[in-house]
Amino acid sequence: MAADTDKTYGAAEQAASGGLPQLDLSTWFNQIFWLALVFAALYFVIATFILPRLREGISERGDRISDDLDQASNMQRQAEEAEKSYNQALADARAKAMSVAEETKKSVDAEIAAEVETADATAERQAEVAEANISAIKSKALANIDAIAEDTASEVFARLIGKAPSAAAVRSAMLN
Amino acid sequence: MTSDPMQQFQIKEKAQLFEIFGQSISWTNSAFWMVVAAVLIVGFFALTTKRKLVPGKMQSLGELSYEFIANMVKDTTGAEAMKFMPFVFTLFFFILAANLIGMNPYAFTTTSHLAVTAAMAIFTICVVIVAGIWKNGFKWFKIFAPSGLPLPMYAIIIPIEIISFISRPITLAVRLFANMVAGHVMLKLFAIFAAYLAAKGGIFALGAIVPVLGTMAIVALEFLIAGLQAFVFAILTCVYLNDVYHVDH
Numbered sequence: 001m002a003a004d005t006d007k008t009y010g011a012a013e014q015a016a017s018g019g020l021p022q023l024d025l026s027t028w029f030n031q032i033f034w035l036a037l038v039f040a041a042l043y044f045v046i047a048t049f050i051l052p053r054l055r056e057g058i059s060e061r062g063d064r065i066s067d068d069l070d071q072a073s074n075m076q077r078q079a080e081e082a083e084k085s086y087n088q089a090l091a092d093a094r095a096k097a098m099s100v101a102e103e104t105k106k107s108v109d110a111e112i113a114a115e116v117e118t119a120d121a122t123a124e125r126q127a128e129v130a131e132a133n134i135s136a137i138k139s140k141a142l143a144n145i146d147a148i149a150e151d152t153a154s155e156v157f158a159r160l161i162g163k164a165p166s167a168a169a170v171r172s173a174m175l176n
Numbered sequence: 177m178t179s180d181p182m183q184q185f186q187i188k189e190k191a192q193l194f195e196i197f198g199q200s201i202s203w204t205n206s207a208f209w210m211v212v213a214a215v216l217i218v219g220f221f222a223l224t225t226k227r228k229l230v231p232g233k234m235q236s237l238g239e240l241s242y243e244f245i246a247n248m249v250k251d252t253t254g255a256e257a258m259k260f261m262p263f264v265f266t267l268f269f270f271i272l273a274a275n276l277i278g279m280n281p282y283a284f285t286t287t288s289h290l291a292v293t294a295a296m297a298i299f300t301i302c303v304v305i306v307a308g309i310w311k312n313g314f315k316w317f318k319i320f321a322p323s324g325l326p327l328p329m330y331a332i333i334i335p336i337e338i339i340s341f342i343s344r345p346i347t348l349a350v351r352l353f354a355n356m357v358a359g360h361v362m363l364k365l366f367a368i369f370a371a372y373l374a375a376k377g378g379i380f381a382l383g384a385i386v387p388v389l390g391t392m393a394i395v396a397l398e399f400l401i402a403g404l405q406a407f408v409f410a411i412l413t414c415v416y417l418n419d420v421y422h423v424d425h
Binding site for chain 2: 054061
């Protein structure tokens with residue numbers, strides 16, 4: 001075996017098999033030399049290459065995640081705004097529709113009222129005209145009654161006395 | 177195979193390289209497995225840093241590791257300590273990789289050596305001391321003297337605080353080292369016992385099932401301990417780094 005041909009390092013070890021090789025001080029300097037060398041090299045590689053790259057990887061991911069979260073919250077805000085404006089538009093449209101209906105109703109009512117009014121006015125005017133006609137006809141008729149009465153009286157007198165009284169006498173007699 | 181449970185911790189020289197400060201530097205099994213640990217960590221994280229927006233499995237693992245250590249530093253020390261995060265990250269994954277590599281047969285557990293754990297612990301405490309003085313000036317030494325105590329109390333409190341501070345690197349080093357050694361020794365002892373019983377033959381060979389089951393249980397436990405000790409080392413580092421930023425405790 002290779003181990004048997006290897007020279008055992010440290011004089012004390014060859015003398016006293018069974019003692020602790022760790023306490024053989026003659027090997028210490030060599031061990032510490034290699035430890036310092038290896039540890040320093042390892043420290044250098046870790047401090048300059050490995051840790052910065054791990055740190056960058058982690059912080060990049062952290063940045064990316066927080067960016068994504070920001071973006072997501074932005075989008076959410078936009079969605080909320082869109083919803084709000086949609087609701088606003090809906091409410092506006094509803095209000096508009098209602099006002100249009102009301103206005104239409106109002107204008108229709110106004111039209112109806114105006115028409116009723118004009119119809120009333122026309123009817124009233126016609127009634128007045130009719131009334132005037134009636135009273136004219138009435139007075140005319142009353143006037144005609146007098147004339148007829150006069151005519152009838154003078155006729156009656158003519159028949160009775162054979163002589164027609166004067167129109168003035170008849171009228172004065174009629175008025176009494 | 178020797179039946180010495182300590183044999184697995186032996187450092188074997190593969191090649192003598194050069195000398196620094198009169199000490200010869202050699203390529204050893206320990207050095208080899210440290211490099212393997214570092215290469216595995218870099219390889220693992222190279223697969224995890226694709227920087228895709230939607231992470232794959234590997235990238236999730238990488239980011240999970242990052243956030244695990246980042247939260248550990250933030251929760252125990254505070255956000256201002258994040259500049260120490262690469263250090264804690266390296267510590268945790270180096271220890272974890274070394275511990276887990278040690279779970280493989282024929283692999284060497286670098287963290288089972290006091291030299292390695294003590295070096296890491298002392299370096300950690302040195303980081304705390306240097307960063308603390310760098311940031312607070314000499315006011316930093318107030319951590320040994322909490323304010324608002326009656327004057328005679330300081331005669332007792334200051335030595336206690338100093339002792340507790342000094343014991344930090346010791347406990348940090350010994351905890352990891354002892355856990356690793358104890359686990360591996362126990363594993364080896366159970367395995368040796370199983371092999372011994374099996375070699376005896378007959379009714380003893382049947383009895384080998386008991387240490388085999390024990391070995392399996394210890395393997396499971398050791399995987400837990402491998403992760404736990406890496407975690408404990410890292411989180412205690414964060415706790416100690418607390419002294420850099422919060423002098424008045």
